[in-house]
């Protein structure tokens with residue numbers, strides 16, 4: 684079969700959620716934040732990136748709910764996102780565009796597009812056809828680990844009480860050009876907290892933005908950036924497969940967010956958080972989903988810009 688294109692992927696997302704003119708086609712509902720990142724010397728053993736110099740690096744962040752519904756309820760059992768743009772001193776940028784799930788729900792772009800086609804509302808009922816969703820799950824085993832995680836783990840009580848995972852494998856290169864395969868995640872110093880069943884049923888549609896704004900008013904909110912160090916045989920190009928938990932863990936820096944605000948007119952709004960924007964010392968693996976994302980985000984970005 685011919686490979687699916689980025690335009691087809693964005694059109695399929697629009698088929699499920701419709702279009703909010705001028706807005707992101709996916710992760711439409713979101714909140715901006717600002718702060719800085721400080722790397723630790725331990726990182727130099729893996730990457731020469733200026734990100735880890737130890738000097739404070741300004742960060743623009745965006746938190747979001749997956750999907751193209753601008754009014755998605757904050758109780759939805761869907762992924763939450765954290766996107767970071769690091770402004771390195773020498774004009775370089777580094778992006779990290781993460782989810783609160785340790786794995787993704789598609790080993791190939793086609794699986795993502797097939798999910799959108801299966802989720803498309805039936806014109807008769809206004810809801811997805813349960814038979815199509817069943818058929819999708821039966822024919823796409825690469826989707827199941829992600830779906831199971833979302834089913835078994837309620838959403839976070841606050842954006843500040845969640846871990847966020849880079850999910851894909853990346854290649855870190857040190858100053859001698861020695862390469863290490865890594866996966867990264869951001870672990871909240873406030874601790875992980877999930878909604879109880881009762882909160883899931885009773886909370887209003889909007890609380891994540893207000894809680895983050897209030898949390899940052901009380902003082903800076905921090906996450907540690909932790910690497911898992913890959914070993915031979917670990918999956919390098921499949922974001923649906925977790926690495927063994929006993930891989931070496933290295934804390935390479937701390938993210939500090941000091942302010943949060945609605946996205947309208949704020950610094951994160953116009954950014955295309957393309958995950959392939961990387962600094963010297965950090966490079967992509969061959970993961971086909973990682974490479975496809977860059978094209979899909981560009982297509983979504985072009986659409987939302989043209990409507991402004």
Ligand code: HEM
Nearest residue numbers: 707709710745764766781782787795850956979980983984
């Ligand atoms: C085939 C796979 C995927 C497709 C087609 C896709 C598509 C998209 C699109 C179209 C956007 C909106 C871009 C914009 O207008 O700026 C988006 C946003 C986002 N995606 Fe993906 N995505 C995929 C996989 C992933 C994965 C694996 C992750 C995390 C590891 C992820 C995390 C995010 C986040 C956090 C945002 C919001 C970024 C922001 O705040 O601007 N996505 N995605």
